[in-house]
Amino acid sequence: MKSKILFSALLSVSFGLAMGLTGNISHFKVAFAQEQSSDSQSTTTTSKQNLEQDIRRAEKLQPRIKSYAQLSQNRVNRSLKMAKSLVNSDSATQTQLDTVDLLLSSSMENQNLVKKTKTHYSAVPVGKTWRDTQGAPIQAHGGGFLKQTDKHGNPIYYWVGEDKNHNKSSFNGINLYSSHDLLNWTYRETVIAPSLTNTSLLGNKIERPKLLYNKKTHKYVIWGHWEDQSNYSSSQICVATSNSATGKYTFEGHWRPGSDATHRNWRIRTLADGTRQVEDSNGSIINGATPDEMNNNPSIWGYSSRDFTLYQDGNDAYLITSGGKNMMIFKLNDDFTDVDTNSMKPYTLFDNYREAPAMIHSGKYYFLITSSQTGWYPNQASYSYTTNIADPNSWTKPSSSSPQLLGNNTAFYSQSTNIMQVGNKKTPEYLYLGDRWDANALGSSTYVWLPLSISNQNSGNPSMNLQYNPNWKLNTSTNKITNNQDLLLSQGKPASTDATQSSDSSLALNNANDGKYTQDSGYFKPLTGNGQTVKMPFSYTVDLQRAYNLSRVDISFNNGGNTSYYPAYKVYTSNDNKTWKLAADGSNNQNVGFTSDKLSGKARYVKVTVSQFNTYGTNTPANAAAGIDEFQVYGQK
Structure with a gap:
C-alpha cells in the first residue's frame, strides 16, 4: 500500500474517533483498492517498455525454469504467455499492460522464485512461513477446505486460497493444495487464474475462496468474493465449477446474491478522476445504473456480499456473507451454484459491521465466529450460536452481559477463515484456522491454526475457547490433537x-x-x-x-x-x-x-x-x- 493513502485513511479514523463518530470507519482494505484505480478505457497511447523488458527477463529464465518449485514455474509461464499475447496486441490498454506486467515482474522476484526443495513438517508452523512440499511458501490466504477420501480409501484434504505473492489485493490466482495429514501440502494447480480472454478475471479481485463438493451433480464448486480491482463497490460473489477437485474449473460468472438472472457480470469501476461508473462485461457503461440505485434494489441487483463463508450441512449448504454493515445468511440452491431465496428467505444476522465468518456444527449447535471490520488489521473475535440456521430468531449473539469473546484482543493477531473438525465422529476435535495478514506485504501473510475447544454443546449454555499454543501437534495416525502446552x-x-x-x-x-x-x-x-x-x-x-x-x-x-x-x-x-x-x-x-x-x-x-x-x-x-x-x-x- 502507498503510505500516503493509508496515512490519510488513518488520519480520518483518528479524527472520527476524536469527534466521537461511531459509523463504520474501519475498512482500510478500500485504501488498497484506491492505489489500483483504473485508467479510462479510452486510453489511446500506451507504453509497452516495461512489459517488453520483463518478457526478456522471463525468457532468460526458461532454460532453468524446471529447477524451481511448481508454483513458481506456473506463475512465470502463465504470466509470460499472457504478456507475449498482450504486447503484440494493438488494442491493449495501459491498464491491461500494467496489470500483466505486475503479474510477470512479481513472479520473478527473488522470494517468489523458489528452488525445488523437499520440505516436511511434523507440526503446523503457527504464524510462521509455511512451505509446500517443494519449498515454496503456501499462497492460500482467506482459504477454504474440503475433506474427501482418495482412491485408496484414505482421507485427503484440499485447501484453496488467494495467491498474494505480488503483495497487492488485485487478482493473482486461486491456488489449490492437497494433503493427507494437514501438515504437508502439495501445490496442485492455480485453479482460477488471471485471463486475457475472460474480462472477469483481469483487473479484478477475488478473495476468501471456499470449496464445496455436490454429491448430486458430482461437481466441485468454488465460490469467491469478487470485486473490480479499483474499489470494493461491486460487492459480489463469483462461482466456478469442475468435475474434479484439481481439474479445470469453468468460471460461471459474478453477481450479487439474490439478483435476477439478467443482472450479472457487471462491475463498478473507479476512474482516474475518482468518479465511479457501472460497466457491463464488455466495459460499456450501463445507462441509468448507479451504485446507490443498485444498493436500493436488491430484488434486481441482489444484496452486497464481501467477506463470506460457505457451510455445508449434509445435502444443504449456506452462504454467510457480510455486505458492509449487514451480515446475511442465504441458503444455496441444489447444485450449490447460486442462492435460493425461495426455499429459505435470506435474513440479516448482524447489522453492526461484522466480517470473516467461520461456521462449525458441534452437538446440537451451529457456532459462528466473526470479527469486527478493521481491514487487514486484527481485532477481537466473538462467536454466536443457534440450533437452527434457517431460523433468524434462534441465534444467541454477543451482548454486554455475555460478550462471547474468543481468544485475546486481536485473536492472537489473526482473522478467522475456517473451522475444521478433526478427531472422529464419537470424539470430535476442532481447529481454528486464521490468517495473520501482513498489510505491508500481503504475500508474507501467514497462517494461525490453533486447537479450538467447544464445551457444553449438548446443554443450554455452550461456549468456545481459543488459547495460543504454538506447540500443538496433530497425530496423523489417529487424527487427534496433542496440545503439548507448557505450564x-x-x-x-x-x-x-x-x-x-x-x-x-x-x-x-x-x-x-x-x-x-x-x-x-x-x-x-x-x-x-x-x-x-x-x-x-x-x-x-x-x-x-x-x-x-x-x-x-x-x-x-x-x-x-x-x-x-x-x-x-x-x-x-x-x-x-x-x-x-x-x-x-x-x-x-x-x-x-x-x-x-x-x-x-x-x-x-x-x-x-x-x-x-x-x-x-x-x-x-x-x-x-x-x-x-x-x-x-x-x-x-
Whole structure:
C-alpha cells in the first residue's frame, strides 16, 4: 500500500474517533483498492517498455525454469504467455499492460522464485512461513477446505486460497493444495487464474475462496468474493465449477446474491478522476445504473456480499456473507451454484459491521465466529450460536452481559477463515484456522491454526475457547490433537513496574497477569508521576517466586480496535532481579497487538521493557495507547 493513502485513511479514523463518530470507519482494505484505480478505457497511447523488458527477463529464465518449485514455474509461464499475447496486441490498454506486467515482474522476484526443495513438517508452523512440499511458501490466504477420501480409501484434504505473492489485493490466482495429514501440502494447480480472454478475471479481485463438493451433480464448486480491482463497490460473489477437485474449473460468472438472472457480470469501476461508473462485461457503461440505485434494489441487483463463508450441512449448504454493515445468511440452491431465496428467505444476522465468518456444527449447535471490520488489521473475535440456521430468531449473539469473546484482543493477531473438525465422529476435535495478514506485504501473510475447544454443546449454555499454543501437534495416525502446552507460570504472581499505577482499576497493574486478555478485560496502563500521562519507555516485571526452565513469553499489548498498534520491546530474564540477560529482542517488531517469543534457560524474574508504541501503517508514535493486556510466561519446573 502507498503510505500516503493509508496515512490519510488513518488520519480520518483518528479524527472520527476524536469527534466521537461511531459509523463504520474501519475498512482500510478500500485504501488498497484506491492505489489500483483504473485508467479510462479510452486510453489511446500506451507504453509497452516495461512489459517488453520483463518478457526478456522471463525468457532468460526458461532454460532453468524446471529447477524451481511448481508454483513458481506456473506463475512465470502463465504470466509470460499472457504478456507475449498482450504486447503484440494493438488494442491493449495501459491498464491491461500494467496489470500483466505486475503479474510477470512479481513472479520473478527473488522470494517468489523458489528452488525445488523437499520440505516436511511434523507440526503446523503457527504464524510462521509455511512451505509446500517443494519449498515454496503456501499462497492460500482467506482459504477454504474440503475433506474427501482418495482412491485408496484414505482421507485427503484440499485447501484453496488467494495467491498474494505480488503483495497487492488485485487478482493473482486461486491456488489449490492437497494433503493427507494437514501438515504437508502439495501445490496442485492455480485453479482460477488471471485471463486475457475472460474480462472477469483481469483487473479484478477475488478473495476468501471456499470449496464445496455436490454429491448430486458430482461437481466441485468454488465460490469467491469478487470485486473490480479499483474499489470494493461491486460487492459480489463469483462461482466456478469442475468435475474434479484439481481439474479445470469453468468460471460461471459474478453477481450479487439474490439478483435476477439478467443482472450479472457487471462491475463498478473507479476512474482516474475518482468518479465511479457501472460497466457491463464488455466495459460499456450501463445507462441509468448507479451504485446507490443498485444498493436500493436488491430484488434486481441482489444484496452486497464481501467477506463470506460457505457451510455445508449434509445435502444443504449456506452462504454467510457480510455486505458492509449487514451480515446475511442465504441458503444455496441444489447444485450449490447460486442462492435460493425461495426455499429459505435470506435474513440479516448482524447489522453492526461484522466480517470473516467461520461456521462449525458441534452437538446440537451451529457456532459462528466473526470479527469486527478493521481491514487487514486484527481485532477481537466473538462467536454466536443457534440450533437452527434457517431460523433468524434462534441465534444467541454477543451482548454486554455475555460478550462471547474468543481468544485475546486481536485473536492472537489473526482473522478467522475456517473451522475444521478433526478427531472422529464419537470424539470430535476442532481447529481454528486464521490468517495473520501482513498489510505491508500481503504475500508474507501467514497462517494461525490453533486447537479450538467447544464445551457444553449438548446443554443450554455452550461456549468456545481459543488459547495460543504454538506447540500443538496433530497425530496423523489417529487424527487427534496433542496440545503439548507448557505450564503457565506467571498468572497471579507478584508484579512490579517503574511506572506509576493508575487509580482506575480497569488500568491497574494486576490486569497484566490476571488471566484475562479480551478487549473488555482491562489492561495495565503505565503512567508518569503525575498519574495523567503515559510513561514511555516503561518496564513490567513478574516474579515467578522460584526459578523455572522457561520456554516462551506471550504478550497481549493494548490494541485500539479500529486503530492498530505495535510495540518496540525487549524481554529480559534474571535470577536475582538485579543482573539481567536479554532473552528476546522485539526492537524491530511490527506484530500488531500480540507477540510470542521463545525463552531458554532457568530464571525467576521476567521483564519486558517497552520503548515505543506505534500506529501500524503510518509508523507514527502512539504512546498514549501504550499498555499491557496480559503477560504470560511459560515453562517447566
